[in-house]
Amino acid sequence: MKSIVLATPDGAVRERIASILSAHEVRLLTTASSLRTCLMKVEGYSPDICLLDTHLLRSEALPSDARQRTRWIGFGNKTAHTLDSWIEHVDLALEVDDETLSATLSRIIGSELRSLPKATPQVCAPVSSTHCVPTDILAVGIGVSTGGPQALREVLSEIPHDFPLPILVAQHIPKDFSKSLAASLDQVCKLGVAEALDRERIVPGRVYIAPGGRQLRVAGNADIPTTHLSDETPANGCRPSVNTLFSSMLSVFGHNIIAVVMTGMGDDGLEACVEIHGAGGHVIAQEASSCTVYGMPRAIVENRIASQIVGLTEMARAICASVRT
Template sequence: MYKTQTRVLVIDDSAFMRKMITDLLSSNEQIEVVGTARNGEDGLKKIKELSPHVVTLDVEMPVMDGIATLKNIMDTNPIPVIMLSSITKEGSTKTIQAISNGAVDFIQKPSGSISLDIDKIKEELIKKVIAAANVKVSKHPKSTEDVDFKTAVNQTFKNSHAQTIVAIGTSTGGPRALQRVLTDLPDDFTTPIVIVQHMPPGFTKSLADRLNTLTKIHIKEATHGEIIQKSTVYIAPGDFHLKIRKMGTSFAVELSKEAERSGHRPSVDVLFESLAEIPNVNKIAVLLTGMGNDGSKGLQRLKEKDSSTVVVAENEESSIVYGMPKAAIKTNTVNHIVHLHQVGHTISNLIKKPRGM
């Protein structure tokens, strides 16, 4: 259940943005803006004084920027933080860093010097703040040693084909979850992975670039028409659906601007449904943390077309937001419900076999 009212502190160096964000949030009766701060140092003092449930935090500020402020919050008094970011390359890079360092989510700042289109983000901002208020933020996340691995998967596919594709869908909390899953895969992991992460244009490239520095597996933003290669992870670019299509004995990336699905482009459903149409390939579909139910319809389609598809969902304990995995589990298509720290191991154990892509 939601708290009676979500107490929010707004930290931004722009007086205009502080006023606009306050007005937008205050328009919802579930939210009370308890204060504002003009930079990180001011914000840290206000957090101690006002005890907010959620903080909105500008990425780029003087005196103490959003990255340094977030680190201090996470080290001393962890509370849910939503970053506000510009769409510049530096802004998107810092935002991905912030998400990886503990921020729950981010909002893309309205474009334009006067920010006249800020009301476009009103619904998204309110939705994310209310969701963030229900997120448990820990100073010391569980280490791998704290997780029960008794349910580790040792099976392989029942009907083993020569080629395998892993498809992953995620939203809120996804960048951190993806980092965990991809770095848990062995360095010699060769099966291609295709990912839909709900994120605006520009940010998916920064996400791919950051993740690519953390593992020997090649991680990139997908491009239209490219042939899917071994030992490579493809992340759908923001504002494009990603489909997989068969080309001879290979697979290709197809990007499209088709209508949004359930408010999303890229959509996990679109990715999963495209995979469902490809015969004679081992399929692993994974649903990680995220708001909403994107991916559920695609999972049902996958199982209808190929009952040997293996579906893995992150469990409630480790999910930042238990929306997408919960919706997936309700479809009765999920084979394995596992802690985030087990997802990478589950994937690699499932496809350990003499042959494979």
């Protein structure tokens, strides 16, 4: 399976290509929106291929040592920059339908993009039979990106009104949309849903949505937890960041948390979930065939830290069952 880093400043293009790649037998490691971030991620991940929008080369060139382990494929305007001879250039017509674009990407990458087998959504056994659900769960965290609003709607609307814990959500979303997302969820959910405020007391039976463009942390202590919002630098390009939220939950609540990683590209949440799993917390990953983009959950599964792998339609039931274990 070939590994790929995708770099383009166009968010819509990035999401579309990532969605196609993530639905096939190609490992999309991560994405980048700038050349600097791209170079850092290529150095860190050592992918087989970097699919690079040539618009990122307008202001600077790639360093010569970048080509040592990775095949570089440029798409976009060839005249945007005088490409180095070792950077392949391809025509990628983005106005076509997904099937045609998938075929084009297949030719570019040099191997057939084979669809991943569709698994039956199910609640799976823990990766380790010795990894049990903590008996005193204090909070639930949900991390989600591409496809998140609809996935959250399906899951949160099925959580019963007497659910005994707070739920904190980090959804990758622009700052002007998180409040409307919370309002729309509040209309269909049995629990109260709202965009999180700064220094707000976190109470059971309520859902807190991280504001777009801000970092949400849990502060205080397990007896009196509060929210903390900040405008700090995005963590791995994400603000709100799943890693930031989950790590703060671990600091305040200890291992007595459920971390749920749902549809989305990239691997935001992986670092924190490694810590949560190591501390004895419970990590649930969304099953592949029910994801819009199988990126974030894939990182959890492939690193073998998923306590459960659950289909979207079973997610609410799995969360409630874990709380009552």
